[in-house]
Amino acid sequence: MIVLKWWDVLQVLEFANYAQFATVSAGGGGGGGGGMAVPAVRTIRVRGVLNEQRAVMFSTDSRSDKMKDLSANPHCELCWFFPLSKEQFRISAYATWIDSATTDSKLQAIRSQQWKELVLPTRSLFDAAPPGTVMDRNTKLGDLDKYEAQPQSPHIPSPNFVIVLVHPITCDHLTLPPSGMVDPKKVLHHDGVLKPARQQRRWKHAVAKSTPATATATATTGSGGGAAATAYEWIVTELNP
Numbered sequence: 246m247i248v249l250k251w252w253d254v255l256q257v258l259e260f261a262n263y264a265q266f267a268t269v270s271a272g273g274g275g276g277g278g279g280g281m282a283v284p285a286v287r288t289i290r291v292r293g294v295l296n297e298q299r300a301v302m303f304s305t306d307s308r309s310d311k312m313k314d315l316s317a318n319p320h321c322e323l324c325w326f327f328p329l330s331k332e333q334f335r336i337s338a339y340a341t342w343i344d345s346a347t348t349d350s351k352l353q354a355i356r357s358q359q360w361k362e363l364v365l366p367t368r369s370l371f372d373a374a375p376p377g378t379v380m381d382r383n384t385k386l387g388d389l390d391k392y393e394a395q396p397q398s399p400h401i402p403s404p405n406f407v408i409v410l411v412h413p414i415t416c417d418h419l420t421l422p423p424s425g426m427v428d429p430k431k432v433l434h435h436d437g438v439l440k441p442a443r444q445q446r447r448w449k450h451a452v453a454k455s456t457p458a459t460a461t462a463t464a465t466t467g468s469g470g471g472a473a474a475t476a477y478e479w480i481v482t483e484l485n486p
């Protein structure tokens with residue numbers, strides 16, 4: 246039997262570019278957590294999957310709240326829902342990242358490439374006022390305007406530009422029965438069967454050798470560096486939906 250892994254399935258689905266990314270926030274203060282850890286979820290633009298690691302990449306600002314969350318706790322989740330095929334992928338993971346301090350040249354090349362692919366207005370944001378701070382409308386020339394007036398180098402990433410690598414530990418894949426209008430060919434099961442399910446089905450894809458302790462150690466040292474888990478063997482188990 247052909248066993249398609251979650252990343253193969255994701256690659257053939259439309260709308261895989263955007264996902265919901267959840268972190269655990271330290272809470273307290275303004276977040277309403279009253280000092281307790283609270284979840285924080287937001288949309289991110291998926292920039293690709295690193296082949297050797299199956300790590301899902303996205304870019305962000307080192308000064309953002311999500312980076313504060315990940316620095317304190319690298320555990321996170323990614324979630325996609327695909328309305329055409331009626332599938333949900335929910336990836337439990339840990340994050341590392343490539344930042345200006347990363348010494349691995351291959352990883353730094355990935356960061357530079359991603360920087361080049363940004364449009365100028367997006368690049369400008371990385372050197373403007375920190376995300377989430379109160380905007381000062383009284384300033385004659387706001388930070389953003391100032392930076393938009395300067396030509397940003399497409400070759401040298403801003404020090405605030407970070408590539409987050411989301412390293413999957415498990416993938417929970419749920420398929421719902423298609424409605425009448427769905428093209429049956431769009432329903433691609435992880436086991437390679439190109440036909441619609443008559444009922445809900447659910448699979449767990451688990452990486453066989455992954456050590457969250459290692460993940461914590463690498464992530465808290467600051468950057469994505471040698472963050473690869475030891476092996477990427479996947480075990481697929483069908484679950485009750």
Ligand SMILES: Cc1cc2nc3c(=O)[nH]c(=O)nc-3n(C[C@H](O)[C@H](O)[C@H](O)COP(=O)(O)O)c2cc1C
Pocket residue numbers: 263285287288289290291303304305306309310311312376377
């Ligand atoms: C369609 C869409 C795509 C987004 N992509 C990203 C992204 O790739 N990286 C990012 O940091 N924020 C992205 N954002 C903004 C985040 O959802 C979020 O509002 C912002 O990063 C602040 O989150 P934080 O304060 O929890 O760090 C995107 C928002 C939308 C609506």
